[in-house]
Amino acid sequence: MAERHIVIIGGGFTGTTLAIHLARLGEAGLAVTVIEPRAQPGQGVAYSTPDPAHRINVPAARMQLSAAEEGDFARWYQQSGADRQDPAAHWHDGKVYPQRGWFGAYVADQFRLAAQSCVRLTHCQDRAVALRDGLVTTASGKTFRADEVVLAISHPPPAVPQSVQQALGGHPGLIANPWHPQALAAVGVNERVVIMGTGLTMADMVASLAARGHRGPVTAFSRRGQLPRDNVSGDYAPRLLDYRQAPATARGWLRRVRQEVAQAAAEGQPWQLVLDDIRAHAQQIWQQLPLREQRRFLRHLRSWWDVHRYRIAPQVSQALQTWQRSGQLRVLAARLAGVGAQGEQIALRLGPRKGAEVCLIADKLIVTTGPAHNALLTSDRLLSQLAEEGIIQADPLALGILVDAQSRTLNRQGTANAHLHVVGPAARGRFGELMGLPQVAEHAEAVARQLVGAAPLTP
Ligand SMILES: Cc1cc2nc3c(=O)[nH]c(=O)nc-3n(C[C@H](O)[C@H](O)[C@H](O)COP(=O)(O)OP(=O)(O)OC[C@H]3O[C@@H](n4cnc5c(N)ncnc54)[C@H](O)[C@@H]3O)c2cc1C
The missing domain is CATH 3.50.50.60 (FAD/NAD(P)-binding domain)
Structure with missing residues (x-):
């Protein structure tokens, strides 16, 4: 046969x-x-x-x-x-x-x-x-x-924004694929590094640089400047939510999650338990939302969902916190307003959500905007x-x-x-x-x- x-x-x-x-x-x-x-x-x-x-x-x-x-x-x-x-x-x-x-x-x-x-x-x-x-x-x-x-x-691999590609295509300071095994090989220990994106891959990059004994300043930026959150420490029984009265809109779900988190906090339980149960039911929730509401979720809530849902190992979190406390790592809520090559270096202008434009000179720019x-x-x-x-x-x-x-x-x-x-x-x-x-x-x-x-x- x-x-x-x-x-x-x-x-x-x-x-x-x-x-x-x-x-x-x-x-x-x-x-x-x-x-x-x-x-x-x-x-x-x-x-x-x-x-x-x-x-x-x-x-x-x-x-x-x-x-x-x-x-x-x-x-x-x-x-x-x-x-x-x-x-x-x-x-x-x-x-x-x-x-x-x-x-x-x-x-x-x-x-x-x-x-x-x-x-x-x-x-x-x-x-x-x-x-x-x-x-x-x-x-x-x-x-x-x-x-x-x-x-x-x-x-x-992450998409390099058009403005970056135009200004820096082929520049030795641009690290376009952070997942390449040799991505950080050319980063000198005292170099100034800017990271575009503040999610899990940024956290990987910071953990790698810290482990290599990097001494130069690192600036990470994204529109909201939100960092991935920590996992819960300690053991808790799962928190089981009631899905019988499911909201029909993205906004309704936001309200519901906030209520559930407040309720959990009042009972001395961490918010992660609420998110974990929602995540376990997320396929069912997603498929019940009409396309219009799925779009709304992606436009308005996705970046919030992502930082709470994708968490980091405590070892990586510790590396981030240590560097933030010492001032070696600065995290900005900003968009890229301009970028250009200055010889071997890279000049960047960042437009923060609040305050005046920030001008930076970097030796390396790493793109970590996600797949x-x-x-x-x-x-x-x-x-x-x-x-x-x-x-x-x-x-x-x-x-x-x-x-x-x-x-x-x-x-x-x-x-x-x-x-x-x-x-x-x-x-x-x-x-x-x-x-x-x-x-x-x-x-x-x-x-x-x-x-x-x-x-x-x-x-
Ligand atoms: C950096 C990173 C870290 C993560 N860490 C975690 C974690 O710690 N915990 C967790 O729960 N989840 C984690 N995830 C999420 C999760 O594990 C991934 O979503 C999952 O591994 C998906 O794997 P995949 O095989 O679908 O995709 P991929 O990893 O993209 O694999 C696809 C494979 O297809 C191959 N390929 C591509 N094109 C072709 C072709 N034309 N012909 C043949 N082969 C081809 C590629 O070589 C690749 O190996 C992580 C995701 C990423 C990106």
Whole structure:
């Protein structure tokens, strides 16, 4: 009997987790190929970082491939001996925040184990460049006939703003891709650094610079100047909210969350418990909001949601706070009003929300504005081909690729394609909260069950 072949394009956390679930659930006669240019499956953008200062932003006990395996990474981390190599991972409240690379190693190990099942599971170290008539072509010229293809491509590098690109394209002081393993290699210890963006990648950059003994001043700016918040310290039982009377608007949800946070505070509980429960229900909440309200959320509330929802490891928070207190790190709520090269240096004008314009001279400018998800379809040759031929399209919120409730892509005419799925953050337009590990793992598992015809997991 001919094998059924599922080809997964992109072997970061999402694509690799999908492959692992397929191998666990599938039967003999199923072949799964993961096409991923990195040498190791499971790493992707987030977990390929070799920098020891980059830590997972939730405790290890909350990182796993499936809700049924709670604590699996934490156990692996301890048993593999990785734990003993990094005492700084242990925070004083007993929680463990490993270096992100260890999580990538864990996923790669689970892939290796899954490859021992009766499903034929392989990693092809290559890049997919075209998909036509069920045939996937790679950059090196290999072709794979696929019965089903799953797109698991999520995070393009940050977009360099046009004004910066025009003024500094090719300038040695511009660090456009902060995720490049050598991104900070050319930063001298006494150099003046400006960071554009104040989210998680900025926090990574500051932690890395601090670990290298950087002595020069660092200025980070973003429109609101908001920094990612801290995780809760200590152990609390989950706070379960009542979703029966759900608001129908973004503003209604803002009011509700404020009430819930005030109520929690009155009972001596931290706001993080409220946000954690909302996050666990966020896909349901998102899908109940009409498109108009989803747009309002993105325009007015997203930056607030992001800083409360994406938190940082306490080790990273400590690095930020130490530098802020000493004055080495300055965080501004400002927009970029002007930028230009001055020989080897970079001149910047920042327009703060309050007060007079700030003029800075920097040796390095690092762009940490987050993945350019709105440019996903043009960021990759394969996705561009599929979009140009009308096989896929961007979702109306420009968060990723348009899919239906079964994660099937919708072509230009709006017809669902049962042979081409999207898994992971690129399907966020439909599902809303689909970025952090638990939700991405759950999505990968649900799509795997769908592809092998297994019953869906009941919530
Ligand atoms: C910097 C960063 C840190 C994060 N830290 C945490 C954390 O600590 N905790 C947490 O819960 N969540 C974290 N997240 C969020 C979450 O873990 C990610 O959303 C998740 O890892 C998504 O992985 P992915 O595989 O979908 O995407 P990606 O990591 O983008 O992987 C996609 C893969 O596709 C490959 N690819 C791209 N194009 C092609 C092509 N044409 N052919 C073949 N392969 C291709 C790429 O090489 C890449 O490896 C983080 C996210 C980022 C960006």
